[in-house]
Amino acid sequence: MNNNISGKWIFTEEFECGIDKGFAFLTQDEDTITGYLEYEESIEDDEPFMVRQEIVGTIHNNQIHLKGEKALTPDGTPLNDYNLDMLEGTLTHEGKIVGHGFDSEDICGVFVLEKE
Numbered sequence: 001m002n003n004n005i006s007g008k009w010i011f012t013e014e015f016e017c018g019i020d021k022g023f024a025f026l027t028q029d030e031d032t033i034t035g036y037l038e039y040e041e042s043i044e045d046d047e048p049f050m051v052r053q054e055i056v057g058t059i060h061n062n063q064i065h066l067k068g069e070k071a072l073t074p075d076g077t078p079l080n081d082y083n084l085d086m087l088e089g090t091l092t093h094e095g096k097i098v099g100h101g102f103d104s105e106d107i108c109g110v111f112v113l114e115k116e
Contacts, residue, residue, distance in 0.1 A: 003091060004028050005059065008116045011037055013101060015109030018043035020051075024113055033057040033066065037085075038074060050074050051082065062091040064099070087111060 009024040022039025034056055042048040052074050057066035068084030089099025089111065097113035 003095070005033070005064070005091065005097070009097070009113040010116055011039055011111065011113055013039075013109045013111035015101070016107055018046075020109075020111075023116070028059060031058050031060060033059055033064070037068075051079065053082075053085065055087075057087075059091075064089045064091060064097055083107070089113070 005026050006028045007026065009026065011020065011022050011024045013020040018041065020039040020041050022037065024035060024037045026033055026035040036052055036054045038050070038052045040048050041051050050073060052072045054069045054072070055066045056069055057064060064087075066085075066087040068086070071079040071082035071084060073079060083103035083105055085101045085103050087099060087101040089097045091097050095115055099111055100108060101111050102108045
């Protein structure tokens with residue numbers, strides 16, 4: 001499969017204690033991916049909050065690896081205590097990216113990216 005994944009994606013992730021819903025903006029240059037995820041994070045018993053996580057990664061065949069570089073509020077204020085994500089997924093024949101993610105505290109989740 002030789003697809004370019006650049007563009008805007010709808011992002012959802014369910015994890016052990018909550019859910020993230022928002023968008024991903026990805027740019028692919030050969031096998032390098034850059035971009036960001038912007039989403040509302042809802043954790044049980046806490047007020048939802050917005051996160052913009054800048055990401056870098058790679059794509060080989062249909063395997064995608066993304067790593068959070070820094071987390072910000074949508075207005076650019078750093079979220080220094082936010083646990084950055086590692087996301088590993090597969091570009092499916094349906095054109096979705098489906099996979100799992102985890103952070104530095106080993107909070108695991110399952111995510112789906114659908115092209116907007």
